[in-house]
Amino acid sequence: MLEQYMNWYSFALEALNYDVKNAKRFEGIERVIVVGMGGSGIVGDMLSTVTQTYSKTPFHTFKDFYLPQNFVNKNTFVLAVSYSGNTLETIASVLQAINAGMPIGIVASGGELIDIARERGIPYTIVRQGLAPRSALPLLLIASIKLLHSCGVLPVSIDVIEKSVQILKDVERASTIASQLAEFLVNSRLPLIVSTTRFAPLAIRLKNELNENAKMQAKVEIVPELFHNDIVGWERGVVSEKAIVIDSDTNYENLLLDFYANYLKSVGFEVFYLRLEGNIIERYLEGSLIAGLTSVKIANALGLDPLQTKSIAMYKNFLKKYREKIEKEVLQQPS
Ligand code: F6R
Numbered sequence: 001m002l003e004q005y006m007n008w009y010s011f012a013l014e015a016l017n018y019d020v021k022n023a024k025r026f027e028g029i030e031r032v033i034v035v036g037m038g039g040s041g042i043v044g045d046m047l048s049t050v051t052q053t054y055s056k057t058p059f060h061t062f063k064d065f066y067l068p069q070n071f072v073n074k075n076t077f078v079l080a081v082s083y084s085g086n087t088l089e090t091i092a093s094v095l096q097a098i099n100a101g102m103p104i105g106i107v108a109s110g111g112e113l114i115d116i117a118r119e120r121g122i123p124y125t126i127v128r129q130g131l132a133p134r135s136a137l138p139l140l141l142i143a144s145i146k147l148l149h150s151c152g153v154l155p156v157s158i159d160v161i162e163k164s165v166q167i168l169k170d171v172e173r174a175s176t177i178a179s180q181l182a183e184f185l186v187n188s189r190l191p192l193i194v195s196t197t198r199f200a201p202l203a204i205r206l207k208n209e210l211n212e213n214a215k216m217q218a219k220v221e222i223v224p225e226l227f228h229n230d231i232v233g234w235e236r237g238v239v240s241e242k243a244i245v246i247d248s249d250t251n252y253e254n255l256l257l258d259f260y261a262n263y264l265k266s267v268g269f270e271v272f273y274l275r276l277e278g279n280i281i282e283r284y285l286e287g288s289l290i291a292g293l294t295s296v297k298i299a300n301a302l303g304l305d306p307l308q309t310k311s312i313a314m315y316k317n318f319l320k321k322y323r324e325k326i327e328k329e330v331l332q333q334p335s
Contacts, residue, residue: 001213001299001306004135005292006175008285012165015127015142016158022123025152026103029077031058032153033067034144035093036081038208038312039133043081043107043140045201046284047155052198053280054156065092066330072096077153078104081140083133085111088319092330098122099331105147107140123151132307134212137288138168156281164281174286177274178293181244184272185210186298188242189217192269194260195246196223196253202246202284206274206291213295213306223256231263238268246274246287 032051034044044061051059062068065088067078078097082090085108094116097104106117106124109131117124125147127139142165148155168174185191191210195203200222207218221230243264245257261271274290276283299306319326 001132001135002293002296004131005289005296006171008138008289009165009168009171011128011136012138012142012168012285015139015146016162016165018125018127018143018146020123020125020147020150022117022121023150024123025150026077027152028075029057029103029151029153030075031060031071032077032079032148032155033071034059034061034079034081035063035067035090037063037087037089039137039212040081040083040087040090040140042137042201042205042208043144044079045204046141047079047144049198049201050280050284051155054160055154057153057155059155062093063089065089065326067093067096067100072100072102074101074103076102077148077151078102079107079144079148080104080113081107081144082111082113083109083127083131083136083140085109085113088316088323088326091116092327095327096330103151105151107143107147109136123147134209135292137292138165138285160279160281164279164285167278167282167286168289170286171289174289175293178290178297181272181274181290181294182297182301184270185214185216185242185244185294186301190241191216191218192241192243192264193218193220193246194223194226194243194257194264195220196248196250196257197225198280199246199248199283199287202287202291205288206244206246206294209288209291209295210298212309212312213292214298214302215304216295216298223253223260226260227256231260234264234267241269243269243271244274245271247276249278249280249283
């Protein structure tokens with residue numbers, strides 16, 4: 001598993017060369033909704049934030065079996081991302097989009113979604129198989145950006161991506177920070193992850209990686225919203241816990257983060273600053289790499305198998321029984 005993360009730079013270069021099948025340009029796209037769950041769905045969180053800086057098109061992300069009704073129209077492009085291509089939430093959303101005649105693009109390593117794309121002439125990209133979805137992040141993210149380009153939607157230029165992926169070359173730096181963070185977190189019961197709004201996808205990603213690879217719980221809180229609720233929750237004190245503060249590329253945001261870090265220390269937290277460099281895409285990529293490596297290092301230290309996610313499999317098995325019922329109800333929604 002560690003090796004999959006260590007290969008992210010070469011994954012990124014590989015994805016920059018992927019072909020888009022059934023490529024076609026759609027006219028009149030006004031917005032994009034990215035659907036997908038877990039390690040695939042994080043691509044939507046990242047794209048909806050990155051595009052606030054780099055694109056004129058509004059991006060949204062939605063993670064459920066259905067599409068929000070006010071997004072169901074022919075000017076909304078649906079990008080479906082599922083590493084396996086078999087995730088029922090994502091499939092049901094795509095079926096709803098097909099029913100409504102919406103423009104769609106699919107990124108997967110295979111599975112049912114690729115079958116659907118082939119049958120219906122939907123633009124799609126196949127990423128390499130055999131990985132854990134979470135360790136395929138650069139493949140899924142870059143394949144999604146390339147697919148959107150070929151459909152006439154510009155989330156961010158390919159030049160910016162080519163430049164940004166260079167940060168993944170420095171595996172040494174990422175691995176050193178990951179070792180320090182793993183040591184900091186290994187005995188924590190419920191670490192608190194703090195970031196600003198634009199870096200929330202990274203905070204969520206770190207939580208998800210700790211959940212899946214290290215079988216560990218974590219809590220995410222976002223500045224400035226946390227100053228309006230979460231901050232009060234520590235007034236009764238904390239026995240002893242760990243907080244990770246993900247820094248920002250904006251000065252005033254770092255001031256707010258420092259203020260909260262000092263407050264957390266005053267109520268009993270130990271604080272680890274995750275300091276990243278570069279533009280938001282570089283920070284997402286390097287931060288996600290550090291998150292992946294940290295969680296695998298914790299798993300290794302605790303003698304756990306980072307690859308195995310029994311509970312997700314249990315949920316997916318449970319869902320299979322209700323597939324027909326769910327799809328029927330989703331597709332009955334007025335569009
Ligand atoms: C991440 C992971 C899960 C899956 C999620 C959706 O590594 O295993 O979070 O990403 O269950 O499955 P896919 O990605 O196949 O659509």
